Amino acid sequence: MPTFKDKTVIVTGAASGFGQTTAHTFAEAGARVVVADIDADGAARVAKELERAVAVRTDVSDEQSVRAMVDTAVREFGGIDVLVNNAGVPHRSMPMLDLPVEDADRMWAVNVRSVFLCCKYAVPVMRERPDSSVVNVASIGALRPRPGMTVYNASKGAVLTLTRGLAAELAPNVRVNAVNPVVAETGFVQGAQGVDRIPDDVRAAMVAGIPMGRTATVQDVADSIRYLASPEAGFLTGVCLDVDGGRSIQ
Template sequence: MTGRLEGKVAIVTGAGSGMGAAMVRRFCAEGARTIAVDVSGAQDDTARDAGANCVPVHADVSVAVEVESFVRLAVDRFGKLDIICNNAGIQGPLGLTADYAEEDWDRVIAVNLKGVFLGMKYAIPEMLKIGGGSIVNTSSMAALVAFPTLPAYSASKGGVSCLTRLTAAEYASQNVRVNAILPGAIDTGMTRGMPKEYLQGAIDATLMGRIGRPEEIANLALFLASDEASFITGTETQVDGGYTLV
């Protein structure tokens, strides 16, 4: 099936690599005009790969004026906003809670949780103008189970899941759907940067016995963003190869 997002306008944050880049490529292939947002500069490479329907934007999702700006760009450039995937996230350093640096905590929360809040804050009014839209937030299986030495990351993703449910309830009657994806161990720069024993432990605990692919997350994001998911809101879907089953 092709053209599942034909006529739609989307924003994807964290679009420079990994899951975000996979979402951008898939959305553009399915007909969406897409704003690819990242702070790294790699969003330009993603946009080149995705084709003419993609516009790269350099922005920090934790800065309100920058989020407001790329939402405005989407509307000014393409006339509306149907979809936002609040995917940008950082892991932060490893450390026990009592040893964790306050500045590291603040930065992780700012990107992972405040960034999702800001994305929804500025996207929702534009969606209401056109009678609805779809928001897809990237949470994590760390929102469900404990990952010692990742206090800020885990707290931020728990917050994303809670905020997803709350916002879905607030706007369901106005046809703004809000859902979360909870990835497990996925082959991205973030996981490749983990200590090998930490990543291997996650893979060993995954019932399917392997790491996931960014495209497997993008497949779900596509479905949730599309009209095929028109009666789905407030969900949190694990894409973790069975990690959280046991």
């Protein structure tokens, strides 16, 4: 396993789902973790589960909140080595023309504005550390959009463009990559479906287009994030890694 001993990692949206498992995965590799989430209680719970971690309530769509998150990382741990922009929200699955404007605006603020803000304020600190990197969480839907999630998929397409453009701007000092997960059975997906538990027929339809025959697990995604942030991926920047069980080749 790649080591992150004495490295500091910020994970946004770390109170649940991909973010929670990613925080655990970096901690298990020796990192100090800033557990950032708008859910303060959830962030505190996750931080208590880790050996060296601090929780910070963060609204990633708000400039001052993001600056406070970065300041916390510097104050508590002396700097930032890895930034994982994981925080995101879906909209309910529906035709684009039926989507309320306020839902679209909120989703773009959390999914896209957040990446801009977090990088704007974290990267100047990260430039002081060798081998620092940003990993953004996009979606395979950015490349293979499906009906019902058009605006969400477009927001993740913007994340891919931000990833590639920023990778070119920051090389060779800071690497910038992204992961494109396929559907995973998390609260995020349940929110998009509007249910507490994904029905069997909906799950079967999700899996039907995935050659590996299952949805992604949170650990699949966390392991891919850890790899892209690791020294083993030291020559990779601008990479948008499909963590999709082969859905993108169907």
